[in-house]
Amino acid sequence: MTSETRTGASRHYVLAAGGTGGHLIPAFALAAELHERGHHVALITDERGAGIPGKPDYLTAHVLPAGRFGKNPLGWPKGIAAVLEGRRMALRLFEAFEPSAIVGFGGYPALPALLAARSAGLPSVIHEQNAVLGRVNRLLAGKVDAIATSYAKVDRLKPEHAPKVHLTGNPVREDVLALRASDFPAFTEEGLLRVLVTGGSQGARVLSEVVPDGLAMLPPALRQRLQVTQQCRAEDLDAVRKRYAEHDIPAELGTYFVDMHERLADTHLFIGRAGASTIAELTAVGRPAILVPLPIATDDHQAANTREMVKAGGARMIRQDAFQPKELAKQIQAMAMNPGSLGNAAHGAFNCGRPEAAKDLADLVESMSGIDLMDVIRVGEASPRAAQTAARPQPSTRKAAKDRADR
Secondary structure: HHHHHOOOOOOOOEEEEOOOOHHHHHHHHHHHHHHHOOEEEEEEEEEEEHHOOOOOOEEEEEEOOOOOOOOHHHHHHHHHHHHHHHHHHHHHHHHHOOOOEEOOOOOOHHHHHHHHHHHHOOOOEEEEOOOOOOHHHHHHHOOOOEEEOOOOOOOOHHHHHHHHEEEEEOOOOHHHHHHHOOOOOOOOOOOEEEHHHHHOOOOOOHHHHHHHHHHOOHHHHOOOOOOOOEOOOOOHHHHHHHHHHHHHEEEEOOOOOOHHHHHHHOOEEEEEEOHHHHHHHHHHHHOEEEEEOOOOOOOHHHEEEHHHHOOOOEEEEEEEHOOOOHHHHHHHHHHHOHHHHHHHHHHHHOOOOOOHHHHHHHHHHHHHHOOOOOOOOOOOOHHHHEEEEEEEEEEEEEEHHHHHHHH
């Protein structure tokens, strides 16, 4: 049901996000949902975000100065001046665009936009992708009307903010979400074991150094069935290709794969970082994982991101200082030597997914502008719609999910 059907008129919304994929992927997903409902959407970001691949053509990007606040106080006056200038520019945009609500996705570009929303008396929402409330969202949490979270438990979220917290999940791309209705790829004792290795948008050198040797330490019966796809940094490609050749392991390497959703569709086991978008996609489609959190992530948020998936049996987490070839081989064997174990892990990952995240977030945002919330999103728990799609009846089949999608 579109908003035009429900209200008789479209609304204007402004989304504000930092220039990384982790902030922008959910922003783009929300923009697509709001656009489909008949609304007009604009984006506030930085120069990097304005040029990032995947931005919908209908989503106009406005680049505003945001400022940064590092550990050196000497740089703070410059950062404050940039935020104030960004706030002034955002206010001018709001006067022209007349938004019904402002939605922030974290990152410094969201700060001046949300401060401008408060000055203009406009409804505002922040969305937190990680299991730890980010720095900018912590600054804004007490000033906004609603806080949307991706996890039931979010660290550094103050108890007094609980009444305005709504668990929506983290929206993912439509091409990835479409895989949810498909079966987990068949994995038998004689079939290929397809492994996908990525380290986020910038790659991760530790994966290039450890994964080839770890895979080589697997028992011959398992090693001979490997089919690897690995994202690497450009400077690491030749060395990684040489290692796989020495181990006689078939591997396709690249710095970027435009068809990542198709590769994810065939994947039996994922090895990589634990960024918010990665976790959201793995759980949306139900793919087992071995996760290596980025050790320098702010507030160790990548480790926190793994908690729910690990508890459900969908993933194993290895700290980077323990991420050695022998340990990796040990964890792969525990998950893949028995085809049933890998299927059970896929089941656990699937049940952590929140496939209605974009719809639930759009409902919440619309409610800020007077449109009735179609599914009441209760504080601290999933919405009724999300709960209906969370359970997976069998480890190796998704018939129920497909049936729901066909209705």
